[in-house]
């Protein structure tokens with residue numbers, strides 16, 4: 429029998445979507461023109477002249493993109509990047525994924541836009557989702573963005589409980605409409621948040637808000653939360669909204685028992701437990717849902733980043749038994765769940781299930797995290813490697829003071845971009861989450877490049 433190299437063996441073992449998407453990275457990254465190149469800057473200025481508002485990553489690295497293929501993204505100056513942001517965890521199955529394109533093209537030619545009307549792809553998608561959503565979360569409403577879905581989830585909680593108060597957590601992010609912003613960590617509103625919204629520390633043990641150690645604290649934050657609810661609530665609690673693994677603060681994973689603690693508090697208070705799985709859902713963390721790692725089933729979830737592979741579609745899924753009470757609640761939106769979005773979603777879910785990308789994310793993510801923990805050992809500016817599956821991030825400190833450092837994180841982000849790896853940055857953290865269709869070989873190559881970028885930054889500190 430002819431012998432095969434380990435690389436060839438790994439390539440053979442990769443599922444079809446992984447083999448397809450990762451092949452584009454064989455000769456990437458390829459930076460021929462220093463980033464940002466002149467054409468990028470010109471494109472940036474044209475956009476900047478017409479947009480209001482600032483977007484952190486864009487203003488830090490004004491690169492104009494023109495096309496993408498698999499795990500790569502090409503800028504208008506001819507550079508090729510390996511994309512580990514993919515929009516923002518949207519194009520998880522690869523840019524220009526041919527199976528999603530075929531589904532979208534076919535549906536555009538049949539019927540592109542309807543308003544909630546019954547149609548075949550909508551029905552098929554809901555039937556498929558019911559097979560994979562946790563517990564009996566088998567009733568659905570469709571939207572186009574995460575923040576709308578967050579609002580929709582909160583409306584479910586208000587309708588079911590009759591309450592209007594919400595508990596949310598430091599480090600989580602649920603979007604930029606008024607209700608979602610009222611759940612935020614820090615004040616991201618131009619003014620006060622809505623009444624009845626309370627934000628508390630969660631179990632981020634690496635920098636415990638209570639200065640305790642996980643081995644001995646007995647999940648003090650959960651006890652504290654229950655007391656804090658008692659002293660802040662007017663008895664009108666509607667929901668506890670949480671990211672089971674955070675995207676808002678990178679990729680924080682909580683200790684065993686924490687999510688169960690939230691479930692118990694929700695049960696005791698009558699609040700609904702809402703999990704925001706917008707980023708983590710559909711397999712990215714190595715389980716179909718991040719809550720599955722702890723066996724915790726919430727009352728409502730919302731998700732969507734990966735669902736249409738970047739084509740806008742988000743879902744609120746809630747318990748079967750709420751159906752009658754919600755019937756007249758009127759969850760609906762003009763573009764939510766339109767047929768083309770449903771077709772993109774169906775194709776995406778089919779790929780995830782056919783290629784068992786959940787298992788792929790679990791094994792490739794574990795290999796990445798092991799490498800990342802080595803990076804933590806080797807580099808004093810890296811405080812911690814976070815994450816599970818392909819939801820991964822590094823948190824940075826000033827190596828002299830040991831204090832969390834947005835400046836170091838920003839410098840590492842820029843150094844990655846200069847080397848042709850495109851991560852995302854949030855405060856003191858950069859997310860280094862490869863697309864779900866990244867092979868282990870390419871994922872480890874990404875981590876090596878990120879380490880080189882970190883070393884560059886450390887040399888200049």
Ligand SMILES: Cc1ncc(COP(=O)(O)O)c(C=O)c1O
Nearest residue numbers: 573574575601602603675706707
């Ligand atoms: C976990 C999470 N929830 C909600 C949102 C808001 O989603 P959108 O930007 O689609 O409104 C985001 C966006 O990044 C997110 O990461």
